[in-house]
Amino acid sequence: MNKANNIRLAFLAFLIGMVLCSAQARKSKGDAFFFQYEYQKAIVAYEQELVNGTLSEKQFLNLADSYFKVKNFKKASEAYLELFKKDTLMDGHHYNKMLQSLSKTSDKERKEAFLSTVAASFPKELMENMDFNEQMLQNESKDSVTYKFFNLASNSPQTDFAPSFYNTKLLFSSGRDQDKRYMYAPGNEGYFKIYESKIQPNGQVTSIQPFHKIAKSKFHQATPYYSNKLNKVFYVSSNTEDAELVFDSKGKNALAIGMQAIDGGFQLLLKDLSTSFYYPFYDDTNGKLYFSADFEGGYGGTDIYYVYTSNGQIMSAPINLGPRINSPGNEVAPYIFEDSFYFASDVFYGLGGMDIYKANIESEGFGIPINLGKGINTEFDDFGFVIRNEGEGLLGYFASNRPGGKGKDDLYGFKVDEKPGLKTITFKGKVVKPYGRNEAVAKAVVRLKGTNGELLSETYSDEEGNYRLEIPWTSAVTLESTSERYSTYKKQFTEEDLQELANTDAYNVELSLYDDLVEEKEGQKVVKMDKFYFGNSSTQLTPEIDSQLDKVVSFMNAFPDAQLRIETYTDSRGGSSTNFKLTQGRSDAIKRYLVGQGVSATSILYSIGYGEEKILNNCTNGVFCIETLHKQNQRSLIVVLNDNVLFD
Known part of the structure; x- marks a missing residue:
């Protein structure tokens, strides 16, 4: 593979707007090569400028990125680390590249040390995703499914990628058009075009030809997605005006997203001369249009967003899918199949460059994105996953630049009996x-x-x-x-x-909360209950008493280690011995109820009737009191004996 043309690790590689001409003069040869994606030449120029002492910190970061692009991960990691020590231009996206570089050099200890330093700047979801995937990949053989892979015979020596189902056909993108008048300089191949092919029973494709259902263009048209419900194709294209490329103030031509009705008109949906949009996916079930973009303020490189639409017409601002899906790396190629969200990412804890992940779609978001594991994913770039039911199994396609292919990136098909991805x-x-x-x-x-x-x-x-x-x-x-x-x-x-x-x-x-269920009464901690009364001279529990004792049951269910004492008191009316006997009977009735409701008898250390021993007011023997004052002395308390040591 030509290293100077290897712009696919960040993936916007395939489609990113070209700097075919620059509106501004470059400050160095290194910059000129870097912004034209000629990374090997950029390295030579930047290294000379470093020797001459004319390299700025921003250009040194470009040098680090150039090492990364040509897969010189040892030098890349050293350069990133040097910049990190200076606390200058490094951000989450470059931290991701740093961690990837350390992974590629098998410097595990250095990677873990660096990760522990920067982890606090990452969202907690990212760290949860990492821990889960590392655990899953270690135990992959226990749950892996069996794939039947095949390289498509239709692959060319150029870039072939972005498969998409179109009824009984397969659409894909390719740079195989070798018209010398319209060559894409960074890739040294033709501008990407959309092709169609017929899917055979074995999954191979035949009858390759340009897709003529969309308007013609001399420039990029790629990553199609066909909506069966709308009978329309969504795809990306170079920004043009009067059939010629248009550039922003920095000389950049970005990519837009359009929608083409089959045998109908074309509508431009998303366009920004300074922002590229990638990989549209339209969800027929809810009208959301998903895509990747490199907006400022995202979580890393390219993030996945969606907009609400009405039959494809955009009705909202872009909404970021958030840190459960997006990472400091690049996320692209969204695809939904049977409540699962598939996409590709080059986040640092993957197997290689771009890996394919699956996240369960939940009512208010997504589950943890799960690496599909070895087989589909390799140490190289794997992306653009699509799948559908086919006969008694499933048929799918994706793109990869793994060794053994026919070109820079090839299309691969697979058949599988069950849905990919760990349950x-x-x-x-x-x-x-x-x-x-x-x-x-x-x-x-x-x-x-x-x-x-x-x-x-x-x-x-x-x-x-x-x-x-x-x-x-x-x-x-x-x-x-x-x-x-x-x-x-x-x-x-x-x-x-x-x-x-x-x-x-x-x-x-x-x-x-313990403190919600207890209170201080008579100098001791007791279970909170509303006051209740037994009938005159009665030990029988009433429904009203039961409802209050149920609060004790709930308390003991919550705190089964609590130790209780049941205390019951009455007023001064009646004989002293009679009152002792009455209150003891009431305490015993309370204990029987609590035990009957599941409270352990061993948790109730004491059940005591105190009679008229503790009068709370002046209503002692021989003193006339109204009924309300006498009732103040009629009470039952459930005392927590080990309150002071319960949480030691």
Whole structure:
């Protein structure tokens, strides 16, 4: 492969707007070569300027990027690290290149040290994605599917990529047009055009010809996607005016996205002379148009966005898919199949350059993007994944520059019996208090454990109580959660439970705060209850009393290590011995009810009737008091004896 033309690692490589002519004079030969994608020549020029002492920090960053482009990862990592030490121009996108370079040089310790330094600047979702994928790739053989791959006989010595289904045909992009009048200088091949082919029963394609259903252009037309619902094709094209290229103030010609009705008119949808748009995908189910773009303010290089449309007509500003999908690297080629979102990324924890990932589509976002693993992905660039049901299995295509192909990038087909991508279990929802208004519990730890008690995954709820855990599929797990001075939640899930969970939008975890359920009374900590009264001279529980004692049951379910003493008191009316006997009977009735509701009898250390021993007011023997004052002395308390050591 010609290293000077290797602009595909960032992938905008294939399509990125060309600097065929520059509106501004370059300050150095290195800059001139760099901005024309001639990276090997740029390296020679920049290294000479470095010796001469005329290389700026920005140009030194260009030199580092040039090393990266020609796959001299040792020098790239050294240059990036030097810039990082100066704390100057490095950003998340360059951190990604730095980490990729260290991965390529097998410098694991240096990579981990650098990652620990910059991890705080990455979104937490990125680090969760990394941990999950590293775990998954280590255990890939346990869950891998069997693919039947084949290189398409129609591949050319030039670039062939971006497969897309068009009824019974396959569309793709290629630089095979060798018309000398219209050559794309950085790639040393023709401008990319869209071709169509017939899909054969074995997945191979025949009858290759230019796709004549779209308007002709001398320049780039590529990455098509056909919407069956609209009967329209979305694709990218060079920005032109009066059939000629147009440039921004810096001499850049970017790529736009248009929509072509089959045998109908063309409409320009997304255009910005300084911003390139890539890989449109139209979701027939909801009218969203997905694409990649290099907008400022993204998470890295190219991010994936979507816009709302009405039959393809754009109705909203671009919306970034967020840090669960987008990374400090480049994300391209979105594709949806059966509630799974496929795309390609060169994020640093992958297998190579661009890897293909799959994320489950959830009600409010996406699951963790999962690397499809070895086979489809290699240490080279793999991207542009499409798939559909075919007979009793599935048929798919993608592009790759792996060794053994016919050109710079080749199209590969595959057949597979089951849907690619690891099956996972997702727990998500809120951690809340089970009483009142279900107030959120922040910073609660939530864990998933295996059948042997091993920790599978762990997270903490955010300020709104939200939590999310995702693990590779297993037949049984235990979900646990707690927080300081809160109860502990623990529940086991069988395989049947997990199947049902997959059909739910959220699974909330309930934690009770100890301090919400107890209060100080008469100099001791007691379980909170509304005051209740027994009938005159009665030890029988009433429904009203039961409802209050149920609060004790809930308390003990939340804090089973609590030790209780039941105390019951009455007023001064009646004989002293009679009152002792009455209150003891009431305390025993309370204990029987609590034990009957599942409270362990060993947790109730004492059940005592105190009679009229502790009068709270002046209504002692022989003193006349109104009924309201006498009732102040009639009470039952559930005392927490180990309150001071319960959380030690």
